[in-house]
Amino acid sequence: MNNNTIDRYAVAGNPVAHSRSPDIHARFAAQTGQALVYERLLCPLDAFKDSLRAFEAAGGRGCSVTVPFKFEAHALAAHLSERARLAGAVNTLRFDAQGWFGDNTDGAGLLRDIEINAHCRLAGKRVLLLGAGGASAGVLGSLIKARPATITIANRSLGKAEALIATHQAYALEHGVTLAAARLDDCGQTYDVLINATSTSLAGAGVPVAATVLAPGALALDLMYGPAAAPFLSWAREHGAEPRDGLGMLVEQAAEAFEIWRGVRPDSASVLADLRLQLDAS
């Protein structure tokens, strides 16, 4: 089989050079015996759609979508999953004959990492979600689905937290979850689970809340991984919380995407363990 006949997938974004997705999907493919290749597709900022069309014409069957195209992918999809519609963003496209299907696996990936890998059930818990940008929008619906007692969204600009709540309020009511907006310097109480979905770790800007938000033994998770997440993880450890980076979410959202494309669920745990070893050794 050569690259003209084998099913092709890719991570589409700008930049994509450092993406670990090709490695993750190659492992999933080998594990499940699926014949496919998974590449990097660097899309010019003004030519996302054209890049995808060309990729599809050359044997592309779908792609992962990363920064900064998740909103554009949402607009381009002919069909959307309920969770992608709620998030207003798409991280997984499948090129179906009847039109592109857009889904968002970020929230399910995060939830699986928290509940299965980190053994932390969210039901009844108090959750503090930092940030109200694209990353928070991608995961809020799945957090609600897990039925914590409350989710407080703290953001530098309060208006954006309130806007995010407005789009999720009906869904939260359906699930019996209370949503609240807060300022970063006034989060009110302590929380069982803290999720940093701001871009502060990436920017090296430090942890944007005081350690007083952490209940003893709280799970403190940053969506980043690698060196960018290190200051947050040290901070969490120093203040008696259970630190966790975003590597598990990365692998789990990929596993979910793989299943959407191929109809087969890969074993994410073994891939996460391998990547963890690789990351720790680097």
Ligand code: ATR
């Ligand atoms: P992403 O797609 O990664 O979520 P984004 O949509 O640009 O990126 O959102 C970045 C988030 O990080 C926002 O919540 C932003 O806060 P504002 O909405 O107030 O801009 C937050 N953020 C970025 N830099 C920050 C900083 N130095 N302190 C606190 N929050 C910050």
